[in-house]
Amino acid sequence: MLDAILLFAVSLVANTLSALAGGGAGLLQLPILLFLGLPFGVALATHKLASVALGVGATAKHLRAGTLDWRFSGFILACGLPGVVLGSVLILQVPPHAALWALALLTMGLSIQSMLSPQLGQTANPRNRSGSSFWLGGAMLFVIGALNGSLTSGTGLFVTLLLVRWYGLEYKSAVAYTLVLVGLFWNGTGALALAFQAGIYWPWVPVLLAASVIGGYLGAHWALVKGNRLIKRMFEGVTLLTGLSLLYKALML
Structure with missing residues (x-):
């Protein structure tokens, strides 16, 4: 019972922050599953399944707000999902040390870049929506999808900044696109792929699902109410902490 209460509290905080920042739930949720004794592969699959509920909670809020262009959403899914499957297949065969180092430094770089651009993402400025630049963004989504399938911490943050920086x-x-498409579809695909290889620890799934749904809805609600400036600050903070967490994991390997 104490383990379940601790798991719910940590997961609720992680998913609320993730729904505000556009990613980063794995910063807290995956480590607590490892701390409670799950092997890495099982913890990763269990976390990804729970993250699907984060997408459900956020989807409920954003569907009512009408914030998504479904044609653009289909493009993000078509580019990212094959990468997720590839990453999910590779993760259990590839030593993660070098990838953790690269991902840690890149994630912290996202935070620094956003901090150095005060007006970034404050207003919409659509660009790169046709021609080769449109598909180059799709290639970057495929690469992020592969990272999402293999290393769970922080890849939603990559999608958020790509949508802001590249597509305007x-x-x-x-954040709405990230929570719905990455949270619901990318993580759902990754959870299925990993479940067949490593398995899921089902006794903790109801606790994680409840925390994810509630946290996703709360974070999406506050994001819509508070606006871009708060979201930008949360993105920068969560991204920096995620990068430091990944760096710590790399040093411990």
């Missing part, structure tokens, strides 16, 4: 979305809209 404001933070509020970018």
